[in-house]
Amino acid sequence: xxxxxxxxxxxxxxxxxxxxxTPILPCAWKQCMLANSTNTxxxxxQVDDVVYVGFSAVQxxxxxxxxxxxxxxSTMPVGHGLFSPLVREEDDGEPLLFHASSLHLFMALCxxxxxxxxxxxxxxxxxxxxxxxxxGSLASLAALYFLCLASYSNSLAPASLLCxxxxxxxLGNEALALAILRERWGDKFCHLVAQxxxxxxxxxxxxxxxxxxxxxxxxxxxxxxxxxxxxVKNTIMxxxxxEKEGLFxxxxxxxxxxxxxxxxxxxxxxxxxxxxxxxxAVYVDNSDVVLRLLYLTFAAGCGNxxxxxxxxxxxDLLLTITQQLLVKKQFFIQEEAPKSYYSAGVQQALGALxxxxxxxxxxxxxxxxxxxxxxxxxxxxxxxNLAIKLAKVTxxxxxxxxxxxxxDDDMGYYDTYKQRKASKRxxxxxxxxxxLAQFWNEVINMLQDNLLPSDxxxxxxxxxxxxxxxxxxxxxxxxxxxxxxxxxxxGHYISHGxxxxxQVFDKWWKTRNKYTVDTKRSKYAxxxxxxxxxxxxxxxxxxxxxxxxxxxxxxxxxxxxxxxxFEFYAKELISRKEVSIDVLAPRSSYTLxxxxxxxxxxxxxxxxNLDIGFL
Numbered sequence: 001x002x003x004x005x006x007x008x009x010x011x012x013x014x015x016x017x018x019x020x021x022t023p024i025l026p027c028a029w030k031q032c033m034l035a036n037s038t039n040t041x042x043x044x045x046q047v048d049d050v051v052y053v054g055f056s057a058v059q060x061x062x063x064x065x066x067x068x069x070x071x072x073x074s075t076m077p078v079g080h081g082l083f084s085p086l087v088r089e090e091d092d093g094e095p096l097l098f099h100a101s102s103l104h105l106f107m108a109l110c111x112x113x114x115x116x117x118x119x120x121x122x123x124x125x126x127x128x129x130x131x132x133x134x135x136g137s138l139a140s141l142a143a144l145y146f147l148c149l150a151s152y153s154n155s156l157a158p159a160s161l162l163c164x165x166x167x168x169x170x171l172g173n174e175a176l177a178l179a180i181l182r183e184r185w186g187d188k189f190c191h192l193v194a195q196x197x198x199x200x201x202x203x204x205x206x207x208x209x210x211x212x213x214x215x216x217x218x219x220x221x222x223x224x225x226x227x228x229x230x231x232v233k234n235t236i237m238x239x240x241x242x243e244k245e246g247l248f249x250x251x252x253x254x255x256x257x258x259x260x261x262x263x264x265x266x267x268x269x270x271x272x273x274x275x276x277x278x279x280x281a282v283y284v285d286n287s288d289v290v291l292r293l294l295y296l297t298f299a300a301g302c303g304n305x306x307x308x309x310x311x312x313x314x315x316d317l318l319l320t321i322t323q324q325l326l327v328k329k330q331f332f333i334q335e336e337a338p339k340s341y342y343s344a345g346v347q348q349a350l351g352a353l354x355x356x357x358x359x360x361x362x363x364x365x366x367x368x369x370x371x372x373x374x375x376x377x378x379x380x381x382x383x384x385n386l387a388i389k390l391a392k393v394t395x396x397x398x399x400x401x402x403x404x405x406x407x408d409d410d411m412g413y414y415d416t417y418k419q420r421k422a423s424k425r426x427x428x429x430x431x432x433x434x435x436l437a438q439f440w441n442e443v444i445n446m447l448q449d450n451l452l453p454s455d456x457x458x459x460x461x462x463x464x465x466x467x468x469x470x471x472x473x474x475x476x477x478x479x480x481x482x483x484x485x486x487x488x489x490x491g492h493y494i495s496h497g498x499x500x501x502x503q504v505f506d507k508w509w510k511t512r513n514k515y516t517v518d519t520k521r522s523k524y525a526x527x528x529x530x531x532x533x534x535x536x537x538x539x540x541x542x543x544x545x546x547x548x549x550x551x552x553x554x555x556x557x558x559x560x561x562x563x564x565x566f567e568f569y570a571k572e573l574i575s576r577k578e579v580s581i582d583v584l585a586p587r588s589s590y591t592l593x594x595x596x597x598x599x600x601x602x603x604x605x606x607x608x609n610l611d612i613g614f615l
Contacts, residue, residue, distance in 0.1 A: 011345065012282045012283050012284060012349050012369060012372060013280055013281070013282050013283075013345065013348045013349040013351075013352040014345075015283035016274050016275070016276075016280065016281030016282045016283040016352060017280060017281055017321070017325050017352070019190070019274060019281070019283060020274070020276075020281045020318060020321050020322060020325070021322055021325055024128070024162075024164065025164065025192065025318055026315070026318055026319075027047055027052065028052065028054075028128060028130040028164040028166075029130075029132070029166060029314055029315045029318060030315075031043060031045060031052040031053075031054030031130050032054050032055075032057070032130055032131060032132040032135060032166060033054075033132075033229075033315070034054055035054035035055055035056040035057075035058075035131070035135065036056050036057055036058045036132070036135075036226045036227065037227075038056065039059075040056065040059070040114070041055065041056055041059050041060075041109050041112070041114070041115075041138075042054060042055045042056060042109075042114075042118070042138075042142075043056070044118065044121060049125075049126055050125075050126045050127070050128055051121065051122055051125050051126065051127045051128070051158075052127075052128050052130060053118065053122070053127060053128070053129050053130070053139070053142065054130050054131060054135070054139075055129070055130070055131035055135040055136070055138040055139045055142065056131075056135050057131065057132045057133040057134055057135035057136075057222075057223075057226050058135075058223055058226050058227045059135075060102075060105055060131075060133070060134035060135050060137070060138055061133065061134055061219055061220075061222060061223035061226070062223060063101070063104075063105055064101045064102075064105070064134050064219060071100065071101070071207075072101055072212075072215055072219075073203060073205065073206070073207040073208075074099075074100045074101075074207060075097035075098060075099060075100055075172070075173060075266050075267075076097065076098050076099075076100035076103050076104070077095045077096065077097055078095075078096045078097070078098055078103070078176075082107070082110065082145055082148065083096070083144060083145070083148050084148065085147075085148045085151045085152075085183065086144070086148065086176070086179040086180070086183065087179075094173065094174065094175040095175060096172065096173070096175045096176050096179060097172055097173040097175065097176065097266065098141075098171060098172045098176065099137060099169065099170065099171050099172065099203065099267075101134075102134060102137035102138065102141060102169070102171065103141065105134075105137075105138060106137075106138055106141040106142070106145075109138065110145065119146075119149075122146070122158045123157070123158070124157075124158070124159050125158055125159055126158065126159055126160045127146075127158040127160070127161050127162075128161075128162045128163070128164060129142050129143045129161070129162070129163045129164070130163070130164045130165065130166075131165055131166070131168065132165070132166040132167060132168075132226070132314065133166070133167055133168065133169070133199055133222065133226070133311065134168070134169065135168075136165030136166060136167065136168025136169075136191070137165075137168055137169055137171055139163050139164075139165055139168075140163055140165060140168065140171050140189060141171070142163075143161060143162075143163035143188060143189065144180075144185075146158060146161060147161065147183070147185055147188065151183075161188055162188060162189075162190065163188060163189045163190065163271075164190050164191075164192070165189075165190070165191045165192065166192045166314040167192070167193065167194060167197045167199045167200055167310075167311050167314060168191055168199070168200060169199050169200060169202060169203050170200065170203045170204075170267035170268070170269060171267075171270070172267065172268070172270070173266050173267060173268055174268040176268070176270065177268045177269065177270035177287055180270045180271070181270070181450045182448055182450075184454055184455075184457060185271075186270065186271050186272065186285065186454060187271075187272065187285070187454050188271070189270065189271025189272060190271065190272050190273075190274060191269070191271060191272070191273050191274070192273075192274045192276055192314060193273060193274070193275055193276065193294065194276050194277070194310045194311070194314065194317055195275070195276065195277040195278075195297045195298065195300070195310065195353070195354040196248075196297075196298060196310040197310040197311045198247070198248075198251055198310070198311065199311050200294065201251050201252075201255045201294055201298060202215075202251065203265075203266075203267045204251070204254045204255045204257070204258045204264075204265045204267060205250070205251060205254045206254070209250075209254070210247075210250065214247075222311060222312065225312050226312070229312075248298075251298070252295065252298050252299050255291075255294055255295040255298060256295045256299075258291060258295075259291045259292045259294070259295050268287060268291070269287050269290045269291060269294070270287060271285070272284070272285040273285070273290045273293075275290075275293055275294075275297055275352075275353055276314075276317055276318075276321060277297070277352060277353055277354025278317065278320050278321070278324070278354065279321075279324060279351045279352055279353075279354055280321055280324055280325070280348070280351060280352025280353075281321055281352055282349050282352045282353050282369075284372055285372075286371070286372050288371075289368045289369075289371055289372040292364070292368050293353065293365065293368055296353075296355065296361040296364055296365045296368065297353050297354055297355065297361075297365075299361055300353075300354055300355045300356070300359050300361045346366050346369055346370075349369055350362055350365055350366065350369075353365060378451070379450075379451060379452050379453045379454075379456075380453055382446065382451055382452060383452055383453055383456060386442075386443060386446070386452070387461075389439060389442075390439070390465065393435055393436055393439045396432035396435050396436050397432070397436060397468075397469065397472065397473075399428065399429070399432050400429055400432055400433065400436075400472060400473065400476070401472065403417075403425065403429045404472070404582075407582065408585075409582070409585060410585060410586050410587050411585055411586075411587045411588060412580075412582030412583065412585035412587075412588040413475065413580065413582045414475045414476075414478070414479055414534045414582070414588065414589065415479075415585075415587065415588055415589055417429070417475075417476050417479045417480075418479035418480075418482060418483050418589075419483075429476070430480075433473055433476050433477070433480075436469060436473055437473075437477075437499070437501070440466065440469060440501050441499075441501055443462075443466075443501075444500065444501050444504055447504075457508050457511075458511075462508075463508050463509060466505040466508060466509075467505060467508075467509050468527075469505075470502055470505045470506075470531045471527035471528065471529065471531050472527055474502055474531040474532065475528070475531065475533075475534050477499070478493050478532070478534045478535045478538070479534065481493045481497045481535075482538050487538070492535065492538070492539050492542075493532070493535040493538070494532055494535050494536070494539075498532070498535075502531065520576070521576060521577035521578065522577075523577060524577045524579060524580060524581045525577060525578055525579060525580055526580060527580055528573075528578070528579045528580045528583060529573070529578040529579070530573065530578070533570075533573070533579065533583070534589065534590075536566060536569075536570075537570075537589050537590050537593055538589070539566075540562075540563060540566045540593055540597075541589065541592075541593050541596070543559050543562055543563050544563065544593065544596050544597055544600055546559055547559050547560065547563070547600060547604075548600065560604075563597060567594075567597065570590065570594075
């Protein structure tokens with residue numbers, strides 16, 4: 001199918017219905033209710049092989065409802081700390097902002113002994129964090145915390161993680177949403193939003209735009225209803241028709257602004273959303289489309305529903321949707337039958353959103369669904385086009401492989417390229433090196449801009465191709481760096497000259513091989529398995545020269561300890577045969593360093609590594 005052709009199917013309602021019909025959402029809602037019935041901040045229960053962690057909306061509301069002014073709507077910047085992987089030094093745009101009340105609550109919870117015990121409970125297990133209302137914000141923050149923890153160390157990380165929220169308020173700004181996309185964590189979050197639930201839309205309103213006493217009373221009313229669901233009709237806050245209509249219209253106006261104006265709101269959605277009505281559910285994972293549908297679904301029949309019902313009874317809504325899925329649907333089209341399967345799917349999706357085909361919001365809602373479909377298709381099309389481009393640059397890689405095989409056995413691959421003359425052969429290798437770098441930089445940029453499928457960096461084809469490219473070409477980049485004297489102007493390669501693409505590929509490979517077992521090699525590797533090996537050799541050669549020139553005993557000890565560490569590391573690589581045979585070439589940089597280091601050790605007069613401590 002060509003990209004300009006219309007899609008054959010509209011499946012957002014199918015995905016939404018499928019998700020609602022699984023046991024995950026009802027079970028997650030049950031954990032939310034159990035958490036609300038306890039006096040603790042969260043409730044942990046294992047169901048089959050999955051650990052559910054439900055965060056209490058009641059406990060959270062007891063703090064949030066006590067904020068009587070516009071501070072409930074405020075944001076708080078996040079620096080390096082709990083969420084460090086989301087913050088990058090090179091980010092020079094909008095800082096990451098979190099909902100201040102939710103972040104304060106989570107930081108207090110994070111320091112509690114109970115939360116520290118939770119980290120041990122979820123280690124290496126399948127975990128679902130869940131929460132209703134403000135409890136959903138805490139669930140999202142907990143999920144982000146453990147995702148960040150896993151990026152540092154796998155020791156305390158869950159084996160798999162999902163966060164499910166019900167009627168949760170928004171959590172942060174656009175910078176947060178973009179950071180989550182950049183880390184490829186969007187599919188870890190699933191937010192359920194009822195058609196006329198005010199809470200997920202409330203933070204689109206500016207601070208102090210709503211009577212703070214009204215907000216406080218509404219939160220306190222919800223808190224009581226969650227704590228005592230059997231007395232819900234006596235505990236909910238009653239609104240007059242005029243108050244209810246005014247509140248719905250006011251919130252709808254600001255959601256509309258947030259969806260249409262560039263700086264319409266501090267808050268932006270992230271992750272996947274399941275937009276629910278009594279007629280069904282629609283699954284959307286594009287934040288711009290989510291933002292617009294939050295308005296369109298809310299505006300359809302706005303003011304005809306109670307403030308409390310839509311927010312408090314997600315369990316009843318899930319049951320209703322499930323029952324609807326069991327009923328055979330019929331289309332009532334006024335003029336003619338659907339022209340295509342796609343048109344039929346769009347009509348089903350509109351019904352699931354709670355928008356009638358004749359409603360004024362229907363046309364724009366259909367366009368949102370089309371945009372969402374195109375945005376889902378485009379990453380896959382771009383991925384397919386990248387595969388074609390990869391095939392076109394493969395000859396560049398093959399020519400570099402040929403060059404490596406033809407290098408002088410006396411000097412080896414790295415040093416032959418570093419000491420190259422102005423020959424046609426080396427010129428062609430350099431051009432191929434640059435072409436490959438351009439291709440892989442394009443891949444990294446597209447991934448960062450969320451133009452590729454969310455699981456792109458998990459696909460074996462791309463992980464293996466990037467790893468082979470890195471092991472083959474990065475030694476040439478290192479050779480070029482030291483040949484041109486960049487280390488004297490900028491500093492050594494690993495700290496000051498390594499391209500970001502290699503750091504990204506390292507991360508891909510480590511994640512890919514998280515649970516693999518190393519096998520013993522019977523012969524030397526075709527490519528040295530540490531792509532930065534030669535950069536480490538260059539640093540070690542400089543350390544040797546510094547020791548020869550050095551006079552300070554303390555400085556000599558530190559340098560010798562560094563040299564011993566590298567010597568041990570290199571010998572381990574060689575003993576495991578994880579280096580290419582050219583590393584051991586008679587005139588390679590490593591062989592020359594090894595001879596210089598052994599000579600220096602003899603000159604310094606110590607026979608074993610233990611003697612270094614007595615320098």
